[in-house]
Amino acid sequence: xxxxxxxxxxxxxxxxxxxxxxxxxxxxxxxxxxxxxxxxxxxxxxxxxxxxxxxxxxxxxxxxxxxxxxxxxxxxxxxxxxxxxxxxxxxxxxxxxxxxxxxxxxxxxxxxxxxxxxxxxxxxxxxxxxxxxxxxxxxxxxxxxxxxxxxxxxxxxxxxxxxxxxxxxxxxxxxxxxxxxxxxxxxxxxxxxxxxxxxxxxxxxxxxxxxxxxxxxxxxxxxxxxxxxxxxxxxxxxxxxxxxxxxxxxxxxxxxxxxxxxxxxxxxxxxxxxxxxxxxxxxxxxxxxxxxxxxxxxxxxxxxxxxxxxxxxxxxxxxxxxxxxxxxxxxxxxxxxxxxxxxxxxxxxxxxxxxxxxxxxxxxxxxxxxxxxxxxxxxxxxxxxxxxxxxxxxxxxxxxxxxxxxxxxxxxxxxxxxxxxxxxxxxxxxxxxxxxxxxxxxxxxxxxxxxxxxxxxxxxxxxxxxxxxxxxxxxxxxxxxxxxxxxxxxxxxxxxxxxxxxxxxxxxxxxxxxxxxxxxxxxxxxxxxxxxxxxxxxxxxxxxxxxxxxxxxxxxxxxxxxxxxxxxxxxxxxxxxxxxxxxxxxxxxxxxxxxxxxxxxxxxxxxxxxxxxxxxxxxxxxxxxxxxxxxxxxxxxxxxxxxxxxxxxxxxxxxxxxxxxxxxxxxxxxxxxxxxxxxxxxxxxxxxxxxxxxxxxxxxxxxxxxxx
Numbered sequence: 020x021x022x023x024x025x026x027x028x029x030x031x032x033x034x035x036x037x038x039x040x041x042x043x044x045x046x047x048x049x050x051x052x053x054x055x056x057x058x059x060x061x062x063x064x065x066x067x068x069x070x071x072x073x074x075x076x077x078x079x080x081x082x083x084x085x086x087x088x089x090x091x092x093x094x095x096x097x098x099x100x101x102x103x104x105x106x107x108x109x110x111x112x113x114x115x116x117x118x119x120x121x122x123x124x125x126x127x128x129x130x131x132x133x134x135x136x137x138x139x140x141x142x143x144x145x146x147x148x149x150x151x152x153x154x155x156x157x158x159x160x161x162x163x164x165x166x167x168x169x170x171x172x173x174x175x176x177x178x179x180x181x182x183x184x185x186x187x188x189x190x191x192x193x194x195x196x197x198x199x200x201x202x203x204x205x206x207x208x209x210x211x212x213x214x215x216x217x218x219x220x221x222x223x224x225x226x227x228x229x230x231x232x233x234x235x236x237x238x239x240x241x242x243x244x245x246x247x248x249x250x251x252x253x254x255x256x257x258x259x260x261x262x263x264x265x266x267x268x269x270x271x272x273x274x275x276x277x278x279x280x281x282x283x284x285x286x287x288x289x290x291x292x293x294x295x296x297x298x299x300x301x302x303x304x305x306x307x308x309x310x311x312x313x314x315x316x317x318x319x320x321x322x323x324x325x326x327x328x329x330x331x332x333x334x335x336x337x338x339x340x341x342x343x344x345x346x347x348x349x350x351x352x353x354x355x356x357x358x359x360x361x362x363x364x365x366x367x368x369x370x371x372x373x374x375x376x377x378x379x380x381x382x383x384x385x386x387x388x389x390x391x392x393x394x395x396x397x398x399x400x401x402x403x404x405x406x407x408x409x410x411x412x413x414x415x416x417x418x419x420x421x422x423x424x425x426x427x428x429x430x431x432x433x434x435x436x437x438x439x440x441x442x443x444x445x446x447x448x449x450x451x452x453x454x455x456x457x458x459x460x461x462x463x464x465x466x467x468x469x470x471x472x473x474x475x476x477x478x479x480x481x482x483x484x485x486x487x488x489x490x491x492x493x494x495x496x497x498x499x500x501x502x503x504x505x506x507x508x509x510x511x512x513x514x515x516x517x518x519x520x521x522x523x524x525x526x527x528x529x530x531x532x533x534x535x536x537x538x539x540x541x542x543x544x545x546x547x548x549x550x551x552x553x554x555x556x557x558x559x560x561x562x563x564x565x566x567x568x569x570x571x572x573x574x575x576x577x578x579x580x581x582x583x584x585x586x587x588x589x590x591x592x593x594x595x596x597x598x599x600x601x602x603x604x605x606x607x608x609x610x611x612x613x614x615x616x617x618x619x620x621x622x623x624x625x626x627x628x629x630x631x632x633x634x635x636x637x638x639x640x641x642x643x644x645x646x647x648x649x650x651x652x653x654x655x656x657x658x659x660x661x662x663x664x665x666x667x668x669x670x671x672x673x674x675x676x677x678x679x680x681x682x683x684x685x686x687x688x689x690x691x692x693x694x695x696x697x698x699x700x701x702x703x704x705x706x707x708x709x710x711x712x713x714x715x716x717x718x719x720x721x722x723x724x725x726x727x
Contacts, residue, residue: 039147039149039210039211039421039422040211040212040213040303040421040422040424040425041147041378041422041423041425042209042211042212042301042302042303043301043302043303043304044202044204044300044301044302045293045295045300045301045302046300047204047205047298047299047300048202048203048204048299048300048301049202049203049204050200050201050202050203051108051110051200051201051203052198052199052200053078053106053108053165053198053199053200053201054077054078054079054198054199055077055078055106056075056076056077056078056106057075057076057077057078057104057105057106057195058072058074058075058076058104058105058106059072059074059075059076059082059085059102059103059104059105060072060073060074060102060103060105061089061098061099061101061102061103061171062099062100062101062102062103063099063100063101064100064101064168064170064175066130066137068103068105068132068166068168069103072103072105073087074086074087074089076104076194077346077349078104078106078195078198078199079123079124079194079195079196079197079198079199079349079377080194080195080196080346080349081192081193081194081196081339082102082171082192082193082194083192083194084194084346092190092192092193093190093191093192093193093340094172094189094190094191095172095174096171096172099171100170100171100172100175101168101169101170101171101175102168102169102171102193102194103166103167103168104166104167104168104169104195105164105165105166105167106164106165107162107163107164107165108162108163108165108201109160109161109162109163110156110157110158110160110163110201110203111158111159111160112158112159113158113159114153114156114157114158115153115203115204115205116153116204116205116206116208116298117153117202117203117204117205117206117208117230117299118151118152118153118156118201118202118203119149119150119151119152119201119202120133120138120149120150120152120165120199120200120201120202121147121148121149121150121198121199121200121201121202122141122147122148122150122167122195122197122199123147123197123198123199123200123377123378124144124145124146124147124195124196124197124375124377124378125144125148125167125169125193125194125195125196125197126144126145126169126170126173126183126191126193126194126196127144127169127170127171127172127173127175127176127182127191127193128140128141128142128144128169128170128175128176129141129142129148129167129168129169129195130167130168131150131165131166131167131168132165132166132167133150133152133155133156133163133164133165133166134155134156134157134163134164135164136154136155138150138151138152138155139151142176142177142180143180143181143414143415143418144173144176144181144182144183145181145183145374145375145395145396145415145419146415146418146419146422147197147418147422152201167195167199169193169194169195170193171193172191172193173191173405177411178405178406179406179407179408179410179411180405180407180411181395181396181397181405181407181411181412181415182405183336183373183374183396184398184399184403184404184405185336185337185373185396185398186398186400186401186402186403187337187597187598187599188336188337188340189340190339190340192339192340196339196348196377197377197378198377198378198379204298204299205298205299206230206231206298206299207229207230207231207238207260207296207297207298207299208229208230208231208296208298208299209227209228209229209294209295209296209299209300209301210228210229210230210267211227211228211421212225212226212227212228212292212294212301212303212425213225213226213227213424213425213455214292214303214305214425215455215456216282216305216306216307216308216309216427216456217307217309218279218281218307218308218309218322218323219309219323220275221275221276221279221307222254222273222274222275222276222279223244223254223273223274223276223292223305223307224271224272224273224455225242225256225270225271225272225273225274225292225294226269226270226271226455227240227269227270227272227294228267228268228269228270229260229267229268229269229270229296230267231260231268236261237259237260237261238259238260238268238296238297239257239258239259239296239297240257240258240259240260240270240272240294240295240296241255241257241294241295241296242255242256242257242272242274242292242293242294242295243255243292243293244274244276244290244291244292244293245290245291245293246288246289246290246291247289247290247291247304248289253276253277253278253279253290254274254275254276254277255274256272256273256274258270258272274292276290276307279307280307281306281307281308281322282306282307282308282388282427283308283321283322283388284362284367284368284388284389284390285367285388286388287306287385287386287387287388287427288306288307289304289305289306289385289386289427290304290305290306290307291303291304291305292304292305303425304382304385304425305425305426305427306385306427307427308321308322308427309321309322309323309456310390310430310431310458310459311457311458311459311471312459312471312472312473312514312515312575313325313515314470314471314513314514314515317513317514317515317516317575318515318575319515319575319576321390321430324654325684327569327575327576327652327684328367328368328390328517328575328576328577328578329365329366329367329368329569329576329577329578329623329625329652330361330366330367330368330369330370330389330390330576330577330578330579330582331361331364331366331369331370331578331579331580331581331582332369332370332371332372332519332520332578332579332580332581332582332583332584333369333370333371333372333376333581333582333583333584334372334373334374334581334583334584334585334599335348335371335374335375335376335380335583336373336374336396337373337584337585337599338583338584338585340585340587341584341585341586341587342587343586343606347606347607348376348377349377351379351383353607353609354376354379354380354383355383355386355387356609357583357609358383358384358387358389359387360609360611361389361582362387362388362389363620364616364619364620364623365620365623365624365625366389366582366623367388367389367390368389368390368391368392368576368578369384369389369390369391369392369578369582370391370392370394370433370519370578371391371392371393371394372394372436372519372580372581373394373396373397373398373436374394374396375393375395375396375419378422381423381426381428381429382426384426384428385426385427385428388428389428390428390430391426391428391429391430391431392430392431392433392461392517392519392578393419393423393429393431393432393433394433394435394436394461395415395416395419395432395433395434395435395443397412397434397435397436397438397440397443397463398435398436398437398438399435399437399438399439399440400437400438406440406442407440407442407443408442409442409443409445409446409449412442412443412446413446413449413450416432416434416446416447416449416450417450417453419432420432420450420453420454421453424454424455424456424458429458430458430459431458431459431460431461431473432447432451432454432458432459432460432461433460433461433463433475434446434447434460434461434462434463434465435462435463435465436463436475437463437464437475437477438463438464438465439463439464439465439506439508440465441465441466443462443463443465444462444465444466444468447460447462447468448468451468451469457471459471459472459473460472460473461473461474461475461517462474463475464506464508464509465508465509466508466509466511466512467509467511467512467514469512469514470512470513470514471514472512472514473514473515473516473517473575474505474509474514474515474516474517475516475517475518475519475520476503476504476505476516476517476518476519476521476574477503477518477519477520477521478499478503478504478518478521478568479520479521479522479523480495480499480521480523480564481522481523481524481536481539482523484538484539484542485523485535485538485539490538490539490542490543492635493560493563493633493635494633494634494635495633496563496567496633497633499567500573501567501568501571501572501573502516502571502573503516503518503521503568503573503574515574515575516573516574516575517574517575517576517577517578518568518574518576518577518578519576519578519580520578520580521564521568521577521579521580522560522561522564522579522580523535523536523539524536524539524557524560524561525598525599525600526553526554526557526600527586527587527588527596527597527600528586528600528601528602528603528604528612529550529586529588530550530551530553530554530612531550531553531588531596532553533596533597533598533599533600534596534597534598535598535599540553540556543556544556554612554614554615555614557614557615558612558614558615558617558618558619559614559618559719559721561579561615561618561619561622562618562619562621562622562718562719563622563629563718563719563720565577565579565619565622565623566622566627566628566629566630566648566718567629569622569623569627569629569650570627570628570629570648570649570650570686571648572650572686579619579623580599581599581600581601582601582602583601583603584599584600584601585597585599585600586600586601586603587600602615602616618719621715621716621717622718624710624714624716625651625652625653625710626649626650626651626652626653626657626681626708626710626711626716627648627649627650627651627652627716628647628648628649628650628661628706628707628708628716628717628718629647629648629706629718630645630647630663630704630705630706630718630719630720631645631646631647631648632645632704632720632722633720634722635721635722635723636722636723636724636725637695637722637723637724637725638695638724638725639695639696639697639698639699639724639725639726639727640694640695640696640697641695642692642693642694642695643692643693643695644690644691644692644693645663645690645691645693646688646689646690647661647663647688647689647690647691647706647718648686648688649661649679649681649686649687649688649689649708650681650685650686651681651682651683651684651685651686652684653683653684653711654683654684655683655711656680656681656682656683657680657681657710657711658678658679658680658681659678659679659708659709660676660677660678660679660708660709661676661677661678661679661689661706661707661708662674662675662676662706662707662708663675663676663691663693663704663705663706663707664704664705664706664707665693665695665696665702665703665704665705666702666703666705667696667700667701667702667703672696672702673693673694673695673696675691675692675693677689677691679708695724696724697724698724699723699724699725699726699727700723700724701721701722701723702721702722702723702724703719703720703721703722704719704720704722705717705718705719705720706718
């Protein structure tokens with residue numbers, strides 16, 4: 020073994036020992052939340068805290084939320100290299116055998132002191148840090164002083180580490196942006212738990228890691244499965260670990276679940292595993308579900324059945340720099356309403372894109388029923404000033420997986436976004452076996468790492484104007500393949516495709532083009548378009564493209580970009596303004612732009628519809644044979660009337676109807692003989708049907724009849 024490999028091995032071991040699952044407490048274990056108002060001060064990155072603290076800041080939150088505010092937070096500044104956080108607290112009773120401080124997420128780099136004693140350092144910015152504090156902690160209501168130092172800028176991290184670089188951002192705001200917990204319990208201690216559901220057998224496998232105590236001859240382990248809401252016990256098991264386990268012991272249990280109910284977006288039913296030793300107990304919430312891709316059909320399989328992904332993206336780290344962000348990412352009621360709003364769009368899935376939100380977002384996704392493609396924040400396009408290497412990615416992947424693998428909502432590990440690096444692939448190969456559920460991985464624009472993985476496609480047809488090429492026209496859709504283009508490395512394996520970006524039509528929340536789309540709208544509407552015109556055509560074209568990618572059935576999923584991001588007009592740091600945006604016009608009340616909500620919601624209906632007509636102009640009185648694609652994402656069959664109409668304003672000038680039946684998960688393509696009007700003017704061609712709930716679903720195309 021070479022010296023470099025020896026170093027590499029010890030790095031893995033050191034980090035793996037601290038990669039713990041997100042366990043909820045159960046008596047006798049206690050968890051003290053240290054969230055709330057902390058003192059904060061800017062300063063140097065050394066080991067000497069400030070002499071005084073003249074600001075306060077919420078934890079969880081970001082440093083730009085301090086009172087009074089600091090200047091130029093999130094930008095490289097001579098004012099500071101670090102932020103120092105401080106708070107005091109007391110605990111009841113004596114200090115227990117096990118006391119751990121958990122900092123769920125903080126950036127950039129965490130070092131902590133308790134009562135003046137250093138308790139550890141954790142450099143990763145997107146995964147939890149654990150610090151052993153028994154020796155420094157004071158009990159019996161004595162005051163404890165906790166100080167945490169974080170880097171003020173992403174450049175404070177060592178080379179080779181992921182820092183969350185994103186060239187569409189200009190603020191990299193530091194902060195303790197997730198919760199801080201103090202875990203108090205005894206030994207034998209439950210360090211880690213992984214629940215592996217088996218929907219076919221209606222059971223779960225439980226693998227637990229137990230840290231023991233010198234002198235312990237036998238450790239009794241008890242496991243109970245109960246319904247998370249009702250509390251009804253549905254299964255149990257027990258075992259013993261014999262001999263001293265002063266280091267680490269693994270326990271494997273199989274627990275059948277009576278009257279087992281499977282988890283899905285349509286029925287997000289949750290269970291709770293209660294695991295206990297003589298001196299410790301913890302709870303893990305889970306859902307009984309499986310998720311994989313079929314390499315032959317290249318479809319997603321949820322609980323063994325084909326399942327089409329329809330959804331959007333959340334770019335939480337971009338939202339962090341949005342002027343209207345405020346405290347919303349940390350308000351549970353707002354985040355829950357956000358996910359429920361997403362589901363009104365017929366979205367069953369999301370990509371948490373280029374970064375992880377606070378951990379309670381995943382609990383909400385579990386409860387509300389949303390499948391997550393969880394994307395690690397690595398994006399190396401456009402001369403990225405970072406180059407993460409596998410040796411430093413592997414420990415973070417390990418911590419990430421351990422924190423998330425019990426969430427039924429998390430179904431795809433996403434190693435990176437749009438990057439060609441080989442380093443993430445190396446890291447995936449080292450860690451993927453840790454996940455006993457064997458979730459699929461997605462590896463950006465690099466090579467897929469297994470035949471059961473998937474790739475991302477970003478067919479941005481309107482990107483041509485940004486590249487100073489001839490503007491794309493929707494009439495060219497007749498020449499577009501239903502299989503989106505992929506990068507060369509992605510094609511090395513024939514794996515399922517997920518389209519998770521595709522429009523290139525962004526408007527700010529005010530209805531203005533972004534720095535990437537100004538030329539697009541000039542080509543579509545001319546130089547003097549109005550906000551209403553831009554919003555309408557954006558929604559209509561986005562809906563049409565959604566229909567196209569869904570109805571060709573070449574992809575396992577179609578996810579729009581994006582459901583939540585920033586909206587940034589031109590400003591001094593970036594005069595050109597932001598690159599992308601979401602569709603909200605009222606963030607607090609989560610009100611979508613009305614055209615988007617109307618047309619795009621219909622395009623994502625599980626009973627999908629696409630009028631295969633892309634002409635912008637037709638000859639007067641001409642005729643054509645037009646296909647209407649009808650897809651059924653549902654478990655039930657559908658039968659009903661399909662109608663094609665030509666409208667001029669509100670007046671119908673031609674129509675034809677046919678009865679059609681579409682089997683579950685199937686597609687039908689009836690053909691209509693269409694007679695176009697003889698009179699010149701602007702028209703709408705509309706295909707429509709009603710779903711089983713009676714909701715009207717339309718596919719709309721604007722066109723003109725030419726002058727004779």
